[in-house]
Amino acid sequence: MKRPTIADVARHAGVSKGAVSYALNGQPGVSEATRQRILAIATEIGFSRSNAARALSAATAGAVGLALCRPARTLGIEPFFMALISGVEAELSARSYALTLQVVADPDAEIAVYRRWWGERRVDGVLVCDLRTDDLRIPALEQLQLPAVVIGGPGGTGDLSSLWSDDEAALTETVEYLVALGHRRIARVAGLPDLRHTEIRTDAFAALCQRLGLLDAVTVWSDYTGEEGGRATRRLLSSAHRPTAVIYDNDVMAIAGLSVAQEMGLTVPGDLSIVAWDDSPLCRLVHPPLTALGRDIPAYGAHAARQLLAIIAGEPASRVQDETPQLTPRGSTAPPRGR
Amino acid sequence: MKRPTIADVARHAGVSKGAVSYALNGQPGVSEATRQRILAIATEIGFSRSNAARALSAATAGAVGLALCRPARTLGIEPFFMALISGVEAELSARSYALTLQVVADPDAEIAVYRRWWGERRVDGVLVCDLRTDDLRIPALEQLQLPAVVIGGPGGTGDLSSLWSDDEAALTETVEYLVALGHRRIARVAGLPDLRHTEIRTDAFAALCQRLGLLDAVTVWSDYTGEEGGRATRRLLSSAHRPTAVIYDNDVMAIAGLSVAQEMGLTVPGDLSIVAWDDSPLCRLVHPPLTALGRDIPAYGAHAARQLLAIIAGEPASRVQDETPQLTPRGSTAPPRGR
DNA sequence: CTGAAAGCGCTTACAG
DNA sequence: CTGAAAGCGCTTACAG
Numbered sequence: 066m067k068r069p070t071i072a073d074v075a076r077h078a079g080v081s082k083g084a085v086s087y088a089l090n091g092q093p094g095v096s097e098a099t100r101q102r103i104l105a106i107a108t109e110i111g112f113s114r115s116n117a118a119r120a121l122s123a124a125t126a127g128a129v130g131l132a133l134c135r136p137a138r139t140l141g142i143e144p145f146f147m148a149l150i151s152g153v154e155a156e157l158s159a160r161s162y163a164l165t166l167q168v169v170a171d172p173d174a175e176i177a178v179y180r181r182w183w184g185e186r187r188v189d190g191v192l193v194c195d196l197r198t199d200d201l202r203i204p205a206l207e208q209l210q211l212p213a214v215v216i217g218g219p220g221g222t223g224d225l226s227s228l229w230s231d232d233e234a235a236l237t238e239t240v241e242y243l244v245a246l247g248h249r250r251i252a253r254v255a256g257l258p259d260l261r262h263t264e265i266r267t268d269a270f271a272a273l274c275q276r277l278g279l280l281d282a283v284t285v286w287s288d289y290t291g292e293e294g295g296r297a298t299r300r301l302l303s304s305a306h307r308p309t310a311v312i313y314d315n316d317v318m319a320i321a322g323l324s325v326a327q328e329m330g331l332t333v334p335g336d337l338s339i340v341a342w343d344d345s346p347l348c349r350l351v352h353p354p355l356t357a358l359g360r361d362i363p364a365y366g367a368h369a370a371r372q373l374l375a376i377i378a379g380e381p382a383s384r385v386q387d388e389t390p391q392l393t394p395r396g397s398t399a400p401p402r403g404r
Numbered sequence: 405m406k407r408p409t410i411a412d413v414a415r416h417a418g419v420s421k422g423a424v425s426y427a428l429n430g431q432p433g434v435s436e437a438t439r440q441r442i443l444a445i446a447t448e449i450g451f452s453r454s455n456a457a458r459a460l461s462a463a464t465a466g467a468v469g470l471a472l473c474r475p476a477r478t479l480g481i482e483p484f485f486m487a488l489i490s491g492v493e494a495e496l497s498a499r500s501y502a503l504t505l506q507v508v509a510d511p512d513a514e515i516a517v518y519r520r521w522w523g524e525r526r527v528d529g530v531l532v533c534d535l536r537t538d539d540l541r542i543p544a545l546e547q548l549q550l551p552a553v554v555i556g557g558p559g560g561t562g563d564l565s566s567l568w569s570d571d572e573a574a575l576t577e578t579v580e581y582l583v584a585l586g587h588r589r590i591a592r593v594a595g596l597p598d599l600r601h602t603e604i605r606t607d608a609f610a611a612l613c614q615r616l617g618l619l620d621a622v623t624v625w626s627d628y629t630g631e632e633g634g635r636a637t638r639r640l641l642s643s644a645h646r647p648t649a650v651i652y653d654n655d656v657m658a659i660a661g662l663s664v665a666q667e668m669g670l671t672v673p674g675d676l677s678i679v680a681w682d683d684s685p686l687c688r689l690v691h692p693p694l695t696a697l698g699r700d701i702p703a704y705g706a707h708a709a710r711q712l713l714a715i716i717a718g719e720p721a722s723r724v725q726d727e728t729p730q731l732t733p734r735g736s737t738a739p740p741r742g743r
Numbered sequence: 744c745t746g747a748a749a750g751c752g753c754t755t756a757c758a759g
Numbered sequence: 760c761t762g763a764a765a766g767c768g769c770t771t772a773c774a775g
Binding site for chain 2: 068113115117118126142144146147154166167168180181184292317320323324325327346349350352
């Protein structure tokens with residue numbers, strides 16, 4: 066099939082190519098009547114604007130980039146990313162932007178991808194995930210002046226726009242809930258230690274437990290995989306003063322922790338209460354269903370996308386706090402059985 | 405930052421823009437020495453080719469499209485898609501192709517996306533998932549003459565290329581294994597009934613069970629969600645002649661089934677054996693770990709991507725049978741407890 | 744093996 | 760409000 070071009074529309078409408086372009090872009094330069102006629106003809110002959118030509122002359126790619134920098138095995142299993150992507154994508158496609166996705170091995174490779182995207186004019190901006198402490202991607206993006214929204218923070222995002230949720234508040238709510246149930250020995254299985262939000266949660270947990278006088282509070286680090294989450298749980302439950310409640314930094318590790326508890330002959334929630342961060346359908350899949358900290362992740366992604374499109378449109382950088390995760394109590398938490 | 409263009413490289417190298425283009429594309433027209441010199445200069449001044457300009461003049465988008473047509477809630481939770489995407493992406497980025505992702509609501513919307521991508525010259529080809537019976541996307545893509553690889557089959561893919569795994573063989577291996585363990589009442593919780601691979605599995609299951617004289621063999625349909633998988637399991641386990649083994653069409657439903665069995669006071673594998681299709685880390689997360697039919701899904705995605713790139717490069721359509729899923733026995737299957 | 748030039752399909756100042 | 764024209768940064772026949 067031969068694709069119609071703007072010249073075909075112009076010929077059919079009896080106007081110049083320029084007029085068609087103005088009509089298509091909703092810009093002044095054509096009368097409303099002419100605009101409508103041009104648009105109708107464009108639809109009629111099945112015209113779509115060539116993205117390449119538009120990208121070249123208008124210096125806009127019509128696409129937004131997302132580089133995902135976790136090992137493939139972690140990526141696949143956490144529902145978080147797919148949920149985020151679906152939200153991002155919904156917002157982008159409503160505004161006729163495409164989403165370009167790339168999986169990278171490490172932050173250096175990710176920076177290389179940003180440079181290439183910038184050089185190739187592949188994307189008009191990027192969404193940055195998994196903010197780290199002293200994240201080298203931030204100065205790299207600042208230097209490229211590539212529009213970007215960092216999904217993470219607050220803090221550590223330089224002059225770039227950012228979007229985050231109040232993990233400190235969510236953690237506080239969770240710990241206070243567990244304390245109200247009667248727990249005094251609470252542990253936490255954290256995600257990768259150099260991620261900024263892990264750091265925020267760890268600091269908040271330490272400070273809060275000290276304030277509440279929970280001396281046995283301990284954080285152990287993991288990598289978000291079920292394997293590591295299970296191992297960490299096994300270690301925790303084997304210690305002399307084993308915790309009566311564990312907070313996990315993601316759903317997958319929490320489910321692995323539940324299995325380990327069952328395997329060690331402990332009942333949940335009788336012997337051990339479990340809370341999962343990042344509520345997902347997985348949490349309702351297991352028995353007992355997991356108490357979890359949830360938020361609307363597709364909406365989170367949609368907000369980030371909208372924020373990025375605003376910056377691409379020329380608005381100044383912004384820092385936005387999104388919805389705070391809410392605790393949904395389910396069957397995995399209860400008062401500790403008296404011992 | 406000002407982006408260097410091909411003209412800058414040409415000036416630095418003291419050659420014409422055409423020569424730089426030939427050097428970049430590895431085409432005859434420049435001597436090997438000149439090519440090396442041009443490439444070195446390009447790297448030195450940080451040149452990347454504008455994708456827009458290349459797309460416009462070479463009539464190639466440098467991108468491949470993937471439209472995902474499941475509701476967001478199913479998408480996020482099944483590890484399958486992320487694993488597939490990571491494999492696709494690895495293959496594409498190794499050949500400097502980008503992956504354009506779009507989430508769509510239904511097959512009609514998906515066809516509209518293909519038309520738009522074609523009209524905008526956004527992608528050079530597409531990967532088609534979730535092949536259905538009488539799939540309208542097939543004639544639409546044939547009409548557009550948009551290069552495509554259908555991940556699914558065999559059959560029902562018209563003149564398009566396709567890639568599939570032998571689900572009939574995998575199902576047969578599984579049923580024979582369960583029968584060897586002593587199971588006679590085997591049920592199957594299937595995915596969406598209008599998906600081609602569900603149909604293939606259902607037909608194979610019915611034929612095989614009849615051949616083996618398993619008269620209670622029953623297939624119930626579901627939608628891949630844990631919720632529906634759990635409901636189907638509850639129904640099966642409440643029937644007078646409840647099955648002693650259930651085969652699930654995905655990992656998520658199998659885990660939900662396990663929870664339901666536990667909730668109903670049945671032990672797995674003592675009272676009920678469970679097999680999950682699409683082995684994933686989730687299957688090893690639960691207790692007992694699930695016996696599962698697995699294959700290398702990133703490799704599957706990579707193969708599909710490679711096949712598509714070959715077609716884009718002008719090779720004829722091909723139909724390829726990929727690796728057959730392998731059964732990995734774990735703790736969720738055993739001989740049925742005598743009753 | 745190399746250079747000059749047309750052309751891909753748009754957008755956008757610039758005249759009218 | 761509209762038209763003619765330059766230009767975006769490449770690729771690719773076409774001459775030399």
